[in-house]
Amino acid sequence: MTDTAPLSLTARTLVVDLEGTTSAAGFILGDLYDYARPRLQSWLDAHANDAAVAEARAQAIVDAGLPSGADTEQVVGVLHDWMAQDVKATPLKTLQGQIWAEGFRRGEINSHFFDDVIPRLRAWHLNGVEIAVFSSGSVTSQVPWFRHSPDGDLTPLITDYFDTVNAGPKKVASSYDAIAARLGVDPGELVFFTDNPDEVRAAQNAGWQVVAFSREGEPFFGADFGTAPVVSSFEHVEVTAP
Numbered sequence: 376m377t378d379t380a381p382l383s384l385t386a387r388t389l390v391v392d393l394e395g396t397t398s399a400a401g402f403i404l405g406d407l408y409d410y411a412r413p414r415l416q417s418w419l420d421a422h423a424n425d426a427a428v429a430e431a432r433a434q435a436i437v438d439a440g441l442p443s444g445a446d447t448e449q450v451v452g453v454l455h456d457w458m459a460q461d462v463k464a465t466p467l468k469t470l471q472g473q474i475w476a477e478g479f480r481r482g483e484i485n486s487h488f489f490d491d492v493i494p495r496l497r498a499w500h501l502n503g504v505e506i507a508v509f510s511s512g513s514v515t516s517q518v519p520w521f522r523h524s525p526d527g528d529l530t531p532l533i534t535d536y537f538d539t540v541n542a543g544p545k546k547v548a549s550s551y552d553a554i555a556a557r558l559g560v561d562p563g564e565l566v567f568f569t570d571n572p573d574e575v576r577a578a579q580n581a582g583w584q585v586v587a588f589s590r591e592g593e594p595f596f597g598a599d600f601g602t603a604p605v606v607s608s609f610e611h612v613e614v615t616a617p
């Protein structure tokens with residue numbers, strides 16, 4: 376399906392991906408990554424006693440196959456490599472999320488949403504559709520991302536936040552099962568908006584409705600989304616609560 380005719384869906388809860396769906400990958404991989412990159416080393420050193428930081432560091436060492444006694448510089452080298460390839464590794468997302476949360480709090484960074492997104496989120500929320508987030512970006516960064524939008528605080532629109540820690544990897548169906556269970560909503564009454572073909576398949580395999588976003592200039596523009604309806608804008612979808 377193309378976006379020439381509006382797509383009409385009934386769903387109790389809309390779950391949105393961020394990068395490539397609500398927000399430009401270029402902004403996240405540019406502004407946000409540029410903010411985190413030079414701060415990783417000092418963050419690891421300054422927060423070495425923080426349990427989440429220690430766990431992220433240890434996991435990065437295991438995931439990257441570094442020697443167990445790897446120093447901070449080696450760990451940062453791995454984190455930088457993952458950032459260069461946009462690898463959605465959980466240890467990286469934990470550390471980036473903490474750094475970004477601090478940046479949002481200080482007013483040094485703000486979020487980005489495509490022009491078509493915020494008006495539709497507001498309208499659907501007003502009409503009784505619950506809205507949640509499932510992103511590789513950690514919940515620690517998702518909340519301030521919505522709080523510091525160019526159109527003000529959007530957190531009143533969002534009921535739940537999911538990431539690869541509290542739900543699981545985005546490319547496997549069991550993560551969508553876990554979200555449905557947490558929300559207490561039947562999978563068929565959930566709709567996921569995402570730009571990633573593997574995430575489309577995973578959510579479909581869990582019995583969710585899925586809308587694939589193919590936005591010009593985004594990493595998965597023109598990808599094969601299988602049987603999912605494909606649109607390029609939130610304006611081409613209508614979501615109604617049951």
Ligand SMILES: CSCCC(=O)C(=O)COP(=O)(O)O
Pocket residue numbers: 392393394395403407463468471509510511512513516517520545
């Ligand atoms: C909360 S902003 C940072 C998002 C992020 O780090 C990311 O990797 C987004 O990936 P997504 O799963 O939303 O495509």
Ligand SMILES: [Mg+2]
Pocket residue numbers: 392393394395396569570571
């Ligand atoms: Mg995405």
